[in-house]
Amino acid sequence: MTAPKIAMLGLGSMNGAILAGLLGAGVPAENITATTRTAASAQAKADQYGVQVLAEESTAEANQRAAASADVVFLGVKPPQITGLCAEIKDALKPGAVVASVAAAVTVAMMEQALNPGQPVIRTMPNTPLSVGLGVVGLTPGRSTDQQHTEQVAQLLGASGRVHVLPEEQIDALTGVAGSGPAYAFYLAEHMAAAGVEMGLDPQLAADLAAQTIYGAGKMLVENLGTHDAAQLRRNVTSPNGTTQKAIETFDAADMGSAIRSGAQASSTRAAEITEELSAPQ
Numbered sequence: 001m002t003a004p005k006i007a008m009l010g011l012g013s014m015n016g017a018i019l020a021g022l023l024g025a026g027v028p029a030e031n032i033t034a035t036t037r038t039a040a041s042a043q044a045k046a047d048q049y050g051v052q053v054l055a056e057e058s059t060a061e062a063n064q065r066a067a068a069s070a071d072v073v074f075l076g077v078k079p080p081q082i083t084g085l086c087a088e089i090k091d092a093l094k095p096g097a098v099v100a101s102v103a104a105a106v107t108v109a110m111m112e113q114a115l116n117p118g119q120p121v122i123r124t125m126p127n128t129p130l131s132v133g134l135g136v137v138g139l140t141p142g143r144s145t146d147q148q149h150t151e152q153v154a155q156l157l158g159a160s161g162r163v164h165v166l167p168e169e170q171i172d173a174l175t176g177v178a179g180s181g182p183a184y185a186f187y188l189a190e191h192m193a194a195a196g197v198e199m200g201l202d203p204q205l206a207a208d209l210a211a212q213t214i215y216g217a218g219k220m221l222v223e224n225l226g227t228h229d230a231a232q233l234r235r236n237v238t239s240p241n242g243t244t245q246k247a248i249e250t251f252d253a254a255d256m257g258s259a260i261r262s263g264a265q266a267s268s269t270r271a272a273e274i275t276e277e278l279s280a281p282q
């Protein structure tokens with residue numbers, strides 16, 4: 001299969017992470033055109049990634065131009081901007097091009113309604129570790145999206161992460177665990193490093209210890225999937241009446257487990273609320 005032409009409309013944190021993953025997986029830079037709002041950010045991103053970046057500010061109809069030649073179009077703008085962007089590019093798209101949104105809360109139906117009838121659509125929920133080849137993606141195909149389109153997008157994203165094709169009702173739950181999830185791990189790292197500094201470590205050393213520990217623990221989690229679960233791996237570190245036991249007892253006393261579950265559920269609930277907000281008559 002020849003590599004598809006790809007448009008990345010909006011090149012912030014998420015589309016940037018996807019782009020880094022695509023390039024890291026060997027997708028040729030010349031197959032990719034991105035867009036940004038300002039000329040300055042287009043230049044900075046072109047220098048950063050080595051792909052063509054058109055700015056809305058300086059190139060007339062930048063999004064339409066990027067979309068027109070693409071086989072796959074990733075929409076990487078904020079949720080309230082997705083349907084407007086769909087309307088903007090709908091007549092420029094090739095009829096068989098697949099439009100993949102990365103936005104939380106924007107449903108397949110909302111995108112289908114904003115595009116021309118029959119345009120293939122995919123709703124995705126990726127996460128930023130795609131940038132380092134270790135992402136997670138949930139995706140739901142639209143009504144006019146055949147298996148070939150789904151496989152094409154799954155293959156592109158699957159080169160830098162694990163892809164799960166899910167019914168749309170499960171995308172918000174995936175958002176709560178995996179879409180927002182990297183932030184939970186970074187939050188843990190922030191506080192582990194801060195504790196190290198409070199105990200007298202050099203800040204750079206403390207940050208390095210937290211990062212490498214979470215990295216190593218993550219690798220162990222993945223490599224032990226199906227044999228040793230997270231609770232077992234935790235028990236393996238926890239000597240009776242030892243240091244880790246004291247830490248875990250302290251976490252339990254603060255009900256950290258419930259706090260983490262509530263946080264992940266709050267992310268998912270917020271996604272559903274945003275869907276409601278976007279559906280409300282303007």
Ligand SMILES: NC(=O)C1=CN([C@@H]2O[C@H](COP(=O)(O)OP(=O)(O)OC[C@H]3O[C@@H](n4cnc5c(N)ncnc54)[C@H](O)[C@@H]3O)[C@@H](O)[C@H]2O)C=CC1
Binds near residue numbers: 077
């Ligand atoms: N940041 C994350 O970890 C994740 C984000 N998402 C989704 O990704 C989408 C983007 O979020 P972020 O990347 O975090 O936001 P961001 O603010 O970093 O990126 C959005 C970019 O789009 C640009 N933009 C806005 N309107 C544009 C237009 N009309 N044409 C071209 N460029 C335009 C903005 O200037 C900005 O650089 C959101 O819908 C979010 O729900 C999904 C999963 C994870």
Ligand SMILES: O=C(O)[C@@H]1CCC=N1
Binds near residue numbers: 104
């Ligand atoms: O915070 C957000 O709304 C986006 C969606 C998932 C991760 N970041």
